[in-house]
Amino acid sequence: MKEANKKNIGIDLFAGAGGLSLGAEMAGISMRYAVESDTHAAASYRKNFKEATVFCEDIRKLSTDGLKSEPVFIIMGGPPCQGFSLSNTKTRDMSNPNNRMFEEFVRFVHxxxxxxxxxxxVYGLTKFKNGDENIQNHIEKRFRAIGYEVNSKILYASDYGVPQRRNRLFIVGNKNGIKFEFPDKFDYLVSVDEAIGDLPVLCNGETLMEGKYTISFEQATPYAQLMRKKSKAPTQNIVSRNRDYVIERYKYIGEGENWSSIPDHLMGNYADKKRCHSGIYKRLIGSKPSVVISNYRKSMLIHPHQDRGLSVREAARLQSFPDHFIFEGPVSYVQQQIGNAVPPLLAKAVMEKILSYK
Incomplete structure (x- = not known):
């Protein structure tokens, strides 16, 4: 640990695989503790943050007493967000226990x-109400009540060097009375091709745990060089196997197109093709940032130039996880960890701005 970083102690709640933590470490924060109840995500965190202590348990049962051994510079985290997602039409109310997990975040900060x-x-939290009160406003008031100056903003990952159009709500607070200003947008965008163009050519269902880059480091784009900086080879080049009729459908879909380009005779197992979500069977556009990488296997996101789904490493790249970052667990759990994560480069931009006030 660098001497300059000793006072920048961080704690990550609802940590997942560690997207926020990785961005924080990139900025100069030393992660000391993490709380994550999912065993596979917690294993990924331990694998990549060897100096941090990980509590793999229900945060509601965890006392804060053992986390006060030294002054903490920052607590970060993203409480479970499925209940606030605009795609959730069933439990977008406070009866969903996941929608009350922000209370645990407030408890730890207090x-x-x-x-x-x-x-x-998620962005959907800004639209969520508990009775007549907007839940975002309620959360911000809770933080102000315990002595924090608070500011919030919807940030787009693609504005901060991430090759993905993903928007997230950030609420940032400090107890020093600082009126925090969010970082300025970058003056460039990173495309899918710039992000993954040097990764191995793969087939449907292929598992290549250690592959080879298709071009040299010097020939790679600046983004790819950043991803490769600490890695000699791309690992976890794992593509879920789709059935033959699914691969046949892919052949009809051009860049930026979706299920609507598939001939009707190949969609016979869909009762009503018109009710398909626009994000299903979406082929990425190589020259633009990606659409949102959520559960990319279930939504069947398609490689821009190959008739197959995305590999684990490609999805990780589009989230801005560098190639040396290893995910633990069965592939379906790994895919979910990647989809749930905060893009590290987005987190880095926010953390660097926070550190600029020191």
């Missing part, structure tokens, strides 16, 4: 009293 906090969540 008890541990960090200098800063970063609360991250």
């Amino acid at each position: 008890d541990i009293d960090p200098t800063w906090f970063v609360f991250e969540n």
Whole structure:
């Protein structure tokens, strides 16, 4: 650990595989503790943050007493967000226990009293109400009540060097009375081809745990060079196997197109083709940032130039996880970890701005 970083102690709640933590470490924050109840995500976190202590348990049962051994600079985290997602039409109310997990985040901030906090969540939270009160406003008032100056904003990952059009709500607070300003947008976008164009050519269902880059480091794009900086070879080049009729459908879909380009005679198992979500069977556009990488296997996101789904490493690249970052668990759990993560480069931009106030 660098001497300059010793006072920048961080705690990650609802940490997942560690997207927020990785961005924080890139900026100069030392992650000391993480809380994550999913065993596979917690294993990924332990694999990549060897100096951090990981509590793999229900946060509601975890006391904050053991996390107060030294002053904490920042607490970060994204409480479970499925209940706030605009795609969730069944439990977008406070009867969903996941929608109350922000209470645990507030508890940790109140008890541990960090200098800063970063609360991250889906855009849908801005539209969510509990009775007549907007839940975002309620959360911000809770933080102000315990002594924090608060500011919030919807940030787009593609504005901060991430090759993906993903928007997330960030609520940032500090107890020093600082009126936090969010980082300025970058003056460039990173495309899908720039992000993954040097990764191995793969087939449907292929598993290549260690592959070879298709071009040299010097020939790679600046983004690919950033991803390859600490890696000699791309790992976890794993493509889920789709059935032959699914691959046949892919052949009819051009870049930027979706299921609507598939001939009707190949969609016989769909009762009503017109009711398909626009994000299903979406082929990425090589020259533009990706659409949102959520559960990319279930939505059947298609490689821009190959008739197959995305590999684990390609999806990780589109989320801005570097190639040395290893995910643990069965492939379906790994895919979900990637889809749930905060893009590290987006987190890095926010954390660097916070550190600029020191």
